[in-house]
Amino acid sequence: MPNGGSDNCATCWHNSRHPGQAGYGSFPDARCECLLRGVPIEDPLFTYCPNHPHHDPGKTPFPVGPIYVGEPGPGLTYTRKVIVPSPRTEAVRQGLVGLLEAMPEKPTAEYPSPTRFHDEVILQLGEFKEARAVPGLRRVLAFAPLARAPIQVPEDEAVLGAEPMVDRIGTIGRAMEALAKILGEPAADLLEPYLGSGLEKKGQPLEVYEKLAPLRALAARALALCGDRGKAALQKALQDPVADVSGEARRLLGCWTLAATLTLAVVVGGHAGPGEAPPGISSPALPLAAETTPASPDPRPILALDIPELERLREQGWLGVQAGPARIEMTPAFSDKPGFHLLVREGPFEAAAIAPEELARGAFRKVPSGVLTLRLEPKGMLSVTLEAGGGGPPHRTEIPSRALIGPIYTALPKVVLGIVEYAVVRERGGREGLPPAVTLIRKDGEGAYWLAHHPDTELSKVVWLLAVDGTLYGVRKDGRLLVFLKKPLPPPPS
Numbered sequence: 001m002p003n004g005g006s007d008n009c010a011t012c013w014h015n016s017r018h019p020g021q022a023g024y025g026s027f028p029d030a031r032c033e034c035l036l037r038g039v040p041i042e043d044p045l046f047t048y049c050p051n052h053p054h055h056d057p058g059k060t061p062f063p064v065g066p067i068y069v070g071e072p073g074p075g076l077t078y079t080r081k082v083i084v085p086s087p088r089t090e091a092v093r094q095g096l097v098g099l100l101e102a103m104p105e106k107p108t109a110e111y112p113s114p115t116r117f118h119d120e121v122i123l124q125l126g127e128f129k130e131a132r133a134v135p136g137l138r139r140v141l142a143f144a145p146l147a148r149a150p151i152q153v154p155e156d157e158a159v160l161g162a163e164p165m166v167d168r169i170g171t172i173g174r175a176m177e178a179l180a181k182i183l184g185e186p187a188a189d190l191l192e193p194y195l196g197s198g199l200e201k202k203g204q205p206l207e208v209y210e211k212l213a214p215l216r217a218l219a220a221r222a223l224a225l226c227g228d229r230g231k232a233a234l235q236k237a238l239q240d241p242v243a244d245v246s247g248e249a250r251r252l253l254g255c256w257t258l259a260a261t262l263t264l265a266v267v268v269g270g271h272a273g274p275g276e277a278p279p280g281i282s283s284p285a286l287p288l289a290a291e292t293t294p295a296s297p298d299p300r301p302i303l304a305l306d307i308p309e310l311e312r313l314r315e316q317g318w319l320g321v322q323a324g325p326a327r328i329e330m331t332p333a334f335s336d337k338p339g340f341h342l343l344v345r346e347g348p349f350e351a352a353a354i355a356p357e358e359l360a361r362g363a364f365r366k367v368p369s370g371v372l373t374l375r376l377e378p379k380g381m382l383s384v385t386l387e388a389g390g391g392g393p394p395h396r397t398e399i400p401s402r403a404l405i406g407p408i409y410t411a412l413p414k415v416v417l418g419i420v421e422y423a424v425v426r427e428r429g430g431r432e433g434l435p436p437a438v439t440l441i442r443k444d445g446e447g448a449y450w451l452a453h454h455p456d457t458e459l460s461k462v463v464w465l466l467a468v469d470g471t472l473y474g475v476r477k478d479g480r481l482l483v484f485l486k487k488p489l490p491p492p493p494s
């Protein structure tokens with residue numbers, strides 16, 4: 001089957017090549033059009049939607065959700081990206097509300113893919129901000145999250161790595177997100193109780209609390225869409241006993257704007273309470289209440305991040321790639337040279353950093369599973385070839401080099417300076433050609449990443465980064481704190 005799943009347009013009964021007939025059919029080269037949506041399909045083997053018979057055996061007569069195309073995600077995974085949004089007609093909206101009202105509490109057996117039918121109905125109602133869906137969505141919130149159904153896979157197909165059962169946690173999570181989009185801040189009161197799901201009994205082993213951890217993480221994501229009330233509620237998730245949930249809350253709170261940053265320094269350090277100095281800092285250089293002191297001198301500190309915590313989070317930004325039998329992890333590191341150094345490790349073994357010019361030529365590194373050849377190819381592809389010890393053909397894979405930045409951008413906390421959001425990346429140094437430094441990464445509307453690199457030698461003084469609406473924003477290093485500051489832009493000379 002194609003890597004992205006056999007629930008693709010090529011096997012759909014709405015495909016103009018074999019109308020009414022599911023399966024690959026006998027005219028693989030004929031023009032392909034979706035008869036249900038009236039759009040041409042360029043790449044039917046990698047195009048998907050919830051109306052496919054694997055998801056919608058009842059043949060719903062109107063489009064449900066958007067059309068997706070498959071594209072490589074982190075590592076060797078595939079993700080799905082919207083290429084044709086859902087039609088926004090009254091008939092479609094009414095039809096989706098009807099599907100929501102008829103949705104059973106127990107999940108139905110379905111092909112394992114990211115495009116599950118019931119979830120897509122709910123997602124689309126959220127996208128439409130469809131107020132008529134609110135009663136139905138509240139009903140879904142009350143579904144039993146662990147009600148399960150087996151996955152359904154065609155006889156001639158094996159789906160490696162798929163869970164054998166599906167539950168209702170993802171469906172409830174989508175209902176939470178849809179309510180947050182439709183109701184905004186008032187949805188926080190409905191969603192906050194879900195941060196306590198599965199935590200009712202105290203003193204249990206961790207695995208008890210892990211059962212509903214995905215539901216709590218989804219509740220946290222939905223609350224992050226509920227304005228200040230949602231974000232206030234999110235503080236509770238910082239204390240969650242499961243690291244995935246508390247980490248998600250930290251990540252979500254890391255997106256707060258400067259208006260709320262007096263708490264962020266404490267949040268990133270993993271401590272509670274606005275205005276408290278993080279423990280372990282005997283004489284914090286930053287008075288966290290400075291923002292509210294009218295007489296404080298310029299430039300004024302507005303936010304401090306704990307550098308050891310940033311270094312710990314940096315470790316979560318490596319990308320895993322499967323090269324034959326070996327799982328190789330890689331991450332880019334930046335210096336004042338153009339391009340990036342590549343760090344490579346297998347398990348606890350880390351090879352010497354690869355400088356940009358060496359990567360362009362093709363670099364060899366020995367790792368426990370054999371010898372790796374890594375090369376930055378034209379068009380930004382990174383090729384990874386493993387020659388395992390003991391002979392046999394080499395294992396080669398290729399990834400887009402920009403995919404290396406995604407995990408870093410996701411793992412590191414964000415600060416918003418004026419209107420610009422940066423991920424704050426701390427490199428502790430100690431590798432050849434890579435002194436300790438801070439890199440700020442901005443992602444633009446096109447998905448491109450922009451980097452500003454500052455070694456510690458520069459950060460002993462304030463480095464001014466940008467000016468927004470008459471205010472200058474800068475950063476400096478102060479002991480174990482990375483301090484962001486602001487001051488009014490000087491008036492232009494008359």
Ligand code: SF4
Pocket residue numbers: 007008009010012013014015033034035036037041047048049050051052067
């Ligand atoms: S877009 Fe959906 S309904 Fe249309 S052919 Fe593809 S899978 Fe079938």
